[in-house]
Amino acid sequence: MTRTTTDPRTRRPGGGGIVPVxxxxxxxxxxxxxxxxxxxxxLPELLGTSPSNATWVMTSTLLAGAxxxxxxxxxxxxxxxxxxxxxxxxxxxxxxxxxxxxxxxxVMIVGRALQGFAMGAIPLGIGLMRDGLPRxxxxxxxxxxxxxxxxxxxxxxxxxxxxxxxxxxxxxxxxSAGLGALSILxxxxxxxxxxxxxxxxxxxxxxLGLSAGLVLFLLPITKGSDWGWTSGTTLGLFxxxxxxxxxWGLMELRLKAPLVDLRTTARPAVLFxxxxxxxxxxxxxxxxxxxxxxxxxxxxxxxxxGQSMVVAGLCVAPLGLTMMFTAPVYARISAKYGPxxxxxxxxxxxAVGYGAGLGLMSAAWQTIVIAVVLGAGIGLAxxxxxxxxxxxxxxxxxxxxxxxxxxMRSIGTxxxxxxxxxxxxxxxxQVGGVxxxxxxxxxxxxxxxxxAVLLGLVFAAFLPGRRAAANAEKPHLVASxxxxxxxxxxxxxxxxxxxxxxxxxxxxxxxxxxxxxxxxKVTLIDRRGRQAGATLSAEGGxxxxxxxxxxxxxxxxxAGGHGPLASGASHPGGARAVEMDLALPSVVPA
Numbered sequence: 093m094t095r096t097t098t099d100p101r102t103r104r105p106g107g108g109g110i111v112p113v114x115x116x117x118x119x120x121x122x123x124x125x126x127x128x129x130x131x132x133x134x135l136p137e138l139l140g141t142s143p144s145n146a147t148w149v150m151t152s153t154l155l156a157g158a159x160x161x162x163x164x165x166x167x168x169x170x171x172x173x174x175x176x177x178x179x180x181x182x183x184x185x186x187x188x189x190x191x192x193x194x195x196x197x198x199v200m201i202v203g204r205a206l207q208g209f210a211m212g213a214i215p216l217g218i219g220l221m222r223d224g225l226p227r228x229x230x231x232x233x234x235x236x237x238x239x240x241x242x243x244x245x246x247x248x249x250x251x252x253x254x255x256x257x258x259x260x261x262x263x264x265x266x267x268s269a270g271l272g273a274l275s276i277l278x279x280x281x282x283x284x285x286x287x288x289x290x291x292x293x294x295x296x297x298x299x300l301g302l303s304a305g306l307v308l309f310l311l312p313i314t315k316g317s318d319w320g321w322t323s324g325t326t327l328g329l330f331x332x333x334x335x336x337x338x339x340w341g342l343m344e345l346r347l348k349a350p351l352v353d354l355r356t357t358a359r360p361a362v363l364f365x366x367x368x369x370x371x372x373x374x375x376x377x378x379x380x381x382x383x384x385x386x387x388x389x390x391x392x393x394x395x396x397x398g399q400s401m402v403v404a405g406l407c408v409a410p411l412g413l414t415m416m417f418t419a420p421v422y423a424r425i426s427a428k429y430g431p432x433x434x435x436x437x438x439x440x441x442x443a444v445g446y447g448a449g450l451g452l453m454s455a456a457w458q459t460i461v462i463a464v465v466l467g468a469g470i471g472l473a474x475x476x477x478x479x480x481x482x483x484x485x486x487x488x489x490x491x492x493x494x495x496x497x498x499x500m501r502s503i504g505t506x507x508x509x510x511x512x513x514x515x516x517x518x519x520x521x522q523v524g525g526v527x528x529x530x531x532x533x534x535x536x537x538x539x540x541x542x543x544a545v546l547l548g549l550v551f552a553a554f555l556p557g558r559r560a561a562a563n564a565e566k567p568h569l570v571a572s573x574x575x576x577x578x579x580x581x582x583x584x585x586x587x588x589x590x591x592x593x594x595x596x597x598x599x600x601x602x603x604x605x606x607x608x609x610x611x612x613k614v615t616l617i618d619r620r621g622r623q624a625g626a627t628l629s630a631e632g633g634x635x636x637x638x639x640x641x642x643x644x645x646x647x648x649x650x651a652g653g654h655g656p657l658a659s660g661a662s663h664p665g666g667a668r669a670v671e672m673d674l675a676l677p678s679v680v681p682a
Contacts, residue, residue: 109278109281109282109283110220110221110224110225110233110282110283110284111221111225111229111233111236111237113275113278113279113282113283114177114217114220114221114233114237114279114283115217115233115236115237115240116275116278117177117181117213117217117240117275117278117279118213118214118217118237118240118241118243118244119240119243119244119247120181120184120210120244120268120271120272120275121180121181121184121210121211121213121214121244122211122214122240122241122243122244122245122248123244123245123247123248123268123271124153124157124184124207124208124210124211124268125153125154125157125208125211125241125244125245125248126244126245126248126249126252126380127207127248127252127264127265127268128149128150128252128264129248129249129252129380129384130249130252130253130256130257130401130405131252131256131261131264132150134261135149138195138261139195139196139197139200140195140197141197144318145197146197147314147315147318148197148201149197149200149201149204150204150314151311151314151315152201152202152204152205152208153204153205153207153208154208154310154314154502154505154506155205155208155306155307155310155311155314156204156205156206156207156208156209156211157208157209157210157211157212157502158211158306158310158499158502158503158506159302159303159306159307160180160208160209160210160211160212161211161212161214161215161495161496161498161499161502162302162351162352162492162495162496162499163212163299163302163303163351163495164176164179164180164212164213164215164216164495165212165215165216165219165492165493165494165495165496165498166294166295166299166351166352166492166495167294168212168215168216168219169219169288169289169492170289170292170293170294171289172285172286172289173216173219173220173223173285173286173288174216174220174279174283174284174285174286175285176212176216177213177216177217177220177279177283178276178279178280180209180210180211180212180213180216181210181213181272181275181276181279182272182276183206183209183210184206184207184209184210184268184272185269185272185273185276186206187202187203187204187205187206187207187208187209187210188203188206188207188265188266188268188269188272189203189265189266189269190202190203190206191203191204191207191262191265192262192265192266192269193262195262203265207268210272211498211502212495214237214238214240214241214494214498215492215493215494215495215497215498216495217237217240218234218237218238218478218482218494219286219288219494220283220286221233221234221237222234222482223286223287223288224283224284224286231422231423231426231427231479232419232420232422232423233419234475234478234479234482235418235419235422235423235426235471235474235475235476235478235479236416236419236475237478238474238475238477238478239415239416239418239419239470239471239474239475241474241498241501243412243413243415243416244412245380245412246380246408246409246410246411246412246413246415246463246467247409247412247413249380249384249404249405249408249409250402250405250406250408250409251405252264252405253401253402253404253405254402254405255267256401257400257401257402292348292349292664293349294351295344295347295349295350295351297343298340298343298344298347298350298351298352299351301336301337301339301340301343302337302340302351302352304336304340305333305336305337305340306333306499308329308330308332308333308336309329309330309333309337310503310506311329312325312326312327312329312330312333313506313507313509313510314506314509314510316510316514317510317513317514317517321514341354348642348664349664351492352492352496353485353492353493356484356485356493357493357496359484360554360555360556361480361483361484361555361556362481362484362485362493364551364552364554364555365477365480365481365484365497365555366496366497366500367500367548367551368435368439368473368477368548368551368552368555369477369497369500369501369504370500370501370503370504370507370548371439371504371544371545371547371548371551372438372439372442372470372473372474372477372501372504372545372548373500373501373502373503373504373505373507373508374504374505374507374508374511374540374541374544374545375439375442375446375466375470375504375508375541375542375544375545375548376470376474376501376504376505376508377504377505377508377509377512378446378508378512378537378538378540378541378544379408379411379446379449379462379463379466379541380408380411381508381509381512381513381516381537382512382534382537382538383404383407383408383459383462383463384404384405384408385516385529385534386453386459386529386534387399387403387404387407387408387456387459388400388401388404389528389529393523393528395453395454395530395531397455397456397459399456403456407456407459407460407463408459408463409463410460410463410464410467411463411464411466411467411470412467413467414463414464414467414468414471415467415468415470415471415474416471417471418467418468418471418472418475419471419475421472422434422471422472422475422476425437425472426475426476426479431476431479431480431483432476432480432552432555432556434472434475434476435472435473435476435477435480435552435555436549436552436553437472438468438469438470438471438472438473438474438475438476439469439473439545439546439548439549439552440469440549441465441466441468441469441472442466442469442470442473442541442545443469443542443545443546443549444465444469445462445465445466445468445469446466446538446539446541446542446545447538447542448461448462448465449462449466449538450535450538450539453531453534453535473548474501477497477501478494478497480555481493481494481497482494504544508541508544511540512537512540512541515533515536515537515540516529516533516534516537518533519532519533519536520533596616596625596636596637596638596639596663596669596670597616597635597636597637597639597645597647597661597663597669597670597671597672598634598635598636598637598669598670598671598672599634599635599671599672599673599674600629600632600633600634600635600673600674601614601629601633601635601649601651601673601674601675601676602633602673602674602675602676603675603676608629608631608632608633608634609629609633609651609676610629610630610631610632610633611628611629611651612628612629612633612635612649612650612651612674612676613626613627613628613649613650613651614626614627614628614629614635614637614647614648614649614674615647615648615649615650616637616639616645616646616647617645617646617647617648617658618640618643618644618645624639624640624645625637625638625639625640629651635674636669639663642662642663642664643662643663644660644661644662645660645661645662645663646658646659646660646661647659647661647672647674649674649676651676657674657675657676659672659674
């Protein structure tokens with residue numbers, strides 16, 4: 093059942109410390125993805141195991157993050173985004189402490205999986221920003237939150253390298269536990285809970301089905317190079333993933349409150365945004381794989397730059413820093429041209445960066461130039477994605493929809509890791525029994541990233557333009573009912589022939605101070621922008637509105653010269669009424 097007030101952005105005009113606290117949380121959880129990159133070559137020795145087994149320390153984090161993002165997003169929509177954000181961070185802290193106190197492979201894998209679980213914090217943070225910030229601050233805030241994936245990953249490299257070079261490697265986990273605990277404290281102090289709630293219960297079977305399908309799909313992607321891409325295990329897992337995900341999709345389509353609303357996901361604005369997100373994820377991870385290796389290879393190879401682990405991390409760090417500083421730039425461009433154009437500009441900059449990078453690999457300063465250009469492009473692209481998603485889904489589905497979009501980016505990075513890892517391995521030279529990546533492999537990797545982002549441009553071209561999107565989102569009435577009486581639905585002809593209007597929404601119209609508002613007009617608008625009913629609130633502020641069918645609606649309320657103020661909600665159908673109070677600021681009761 094949905095219990096919410098009208099658009100919370102009208103009730104918290106400032107936002108306080110929400111933006112920096114949520115962005116910090118996003119950066120903290122993103123750090124988990126690259127935390128062990130500086131010591132990845134030493135993991136077999138550190139854990140006393142084989143190289144193939146040691147890769148599970150990285151793979152477990154990736155798989156847990158992929159599984160958790162859509163699930164935590166849906167749980168946040170249902171039970172509170174702030175609550176689920178704190179839960180995600182708490183699981184990360186527990187995982188960090190487990191990993192910090194062990195050198196046993198299996199225990200380490202468990203700890204790393206719990207660390208990866210925190211990736212669900214990013215879509216939850218985006219949802220909290222949507223629900224709690226005024227519209228004029230929302231664009232740059234969501235841009236920063238979305239970019240935190242890259243910011244955290246980029247900044248973690250030099251810091252983790254410095255720690256690993258001068259301290260025991262377990263200090264990396266204790267540091268991440270401390271950051272997680274600080275993030276929880278800041279969230280408790282500065283971030284209020286969102287009043288928005290989705291309708292329905294948690295789809296347990298849907299969560300299990302999606303988790304199984306993702307694991308079956310991502311596992312052969314991350315381990316295919318070890319198992320062999322044509323091996324029975326790899327092909328069998330891909331086949332099993334296809335079957336499981338197909339059955340999962342058929343099940344989700346039959347549910348009234350699915351984990352993922354596949355009908356919403358199939359909308360062009362959502363579908364092509366998610367496809368573009370995969371391509372941006374591919375492009376983002378390529379630079380993270382290539383530049384650190386190029387910088388650390390010895391100069392005796394003829395193309396290696398002979399830098400230390402720390403210097404290599406510092407040279408790549410501008411990637412994350414530039415992404416952070418593009419958030420206000422994104423807000424200005426998007427305000428003028430829209431997020432679709434901003435996404436396309438970002439991907440063009442990425443293509444230029446990789447294209448120029450083909451000839452800029454002979455000095456450390458050139459890698460910094462590449463990192464800056466790519467950071468600007470990736471920052472703009474990542475910043476555009478949540479705005480495109482939020483503009484295409486109901487407010488009650490924000491967490492789940494952004495969780496799915498974050499998952500698409502993770503799939504992109506997984507594909508990038510597998511493909512580019514295979515390219516570098518197949519083009520490597522054997523020097524003293526050790527495989528050394530070649531310049532040819534680096535350049536082919538850059539070409540793959542360029543091709544991916546150009547394909548992403550094609551997907552972005554199919555997104556609705558700013559005018560079309562605005563017309564689709566803006567509720568417009570095609571019928572009026574100025575004389576509607578209390579309790580009477582104003583446009584009964586909008587109910588399909590032969591269908592009885594179902595119990596709909598009921599609640600009270602209140603001022604921001606909780607004072608009931610009498611004779612406030614409440615208008616019900618369906619997903620197509622048509623008026624589906626209207627009524628006037630009673631002396632105690634009470635209103636009742638029937639709905640013609642289940643689905644997403646907008647309730648617009650006007651009183652005392654204020655409004656209309658709109659609030660999105662969904663009705664599950666049937667005879668159950670959805671309780672929903674509507675708030676108006678500074679309205680004098682009639």
